[in-house]
Amino acid sequence: MAMKIYTKVGDKGTTSLIGGTKVSKSHLRIEAYGTIDELNSYIGLCNDLIADDRVQKTLLEIQDRLFTIGSSLACDPIKEPKLRIPDLKESDVVFLESEMDNMNMDIPPMNNFILPGGHPTVSHIHVARCICRRAERCCVRLEMESLEVEPVILKYLNRLSDYLFVLSRFMAHRLNAREIPWKPRV
Numbered sequence: 001m002a003m004k005i006y007t008k009v010g011d012k013g014t015t016s017l018i019g020g021t022k023v024s025k026s027h028l029r030i031e032a033y034g035t036i037d038e039l040n041s042y043i044g045l046c047n048d049l050i051a052d053d054r055v056q057k058t059l060l061e062i063q064d065r066l067f068t069i070g071s072s073l074a075c076d077p078i079k080e081p082k083l084r085i086p087d088l089k090e091s092d093v094v095f096l097e098s099e100m101d102n103m104n105m106d107i108p109p110m111n112n113f114i115l116p117g118g119h120p121t122v123s124h125i126h127v128a129r130c131i132c133r134r135a136e137r138c139c140v141r142l143e144m145e146s147l148e149v150e151p152v153i154l155k156y157l158n159r160l161s162d163y164l165f166v167l168s169r170f171m172a173h174r175l176n177a178r179e180i181p182w183k184p185r186v
């Protein structure tokens with residue numbers, strides 16, 4: 001018989017971190033890894049819209065790293081060292097930088113701020129970028145509250161939002177979609 005997905009344990013608004021520590025479902029740590037999960041799901045949607053093998057492979061790699069981040073955030077930081085949780089590495093940040101450098105070689109220089117839009121795929125990538133920034137803010141709040149976030153997580157999320165911006169431009173270029181320059185009203 002298959003395991004039931006529902007446990008009824010959280011019916012009163014609490015959940016357990018990996019390691020067993022009970023917290024409110026409104027806890028900053030739950031908000032942070034929930035936002036990472038939302039980002040991961042949205043990147044999955046973006047991947048479904050993109051027909052570029054290299055980008056698809058990169059997005060799958062990013063989704064794997066986001067699961068790693070979610071696992072770290074879902075742990076009680078006091079108990080995490082005793083658990084076998086995968087870790088994020090500086091090389092994961094370098095990978096994103098390398099992918100951005102490769103895409104930047106194919107796109108024209110940016111001369112203006114760019115409004116999100118121009119093609120549904122590009123717009124979805126921009127939404128993913130915004131979710132990534134929100135996830136980053138959640139993690140910064142955790143760190144500011146002394147709830148321990150590994151510095152490489154903050155660095156990775158910052159770089160990932162940059163990657164998603166470059167990806168939006170790269171896909172606009174590939175899809176022959178017009179980038180919409182922001183023309184401020186003065």
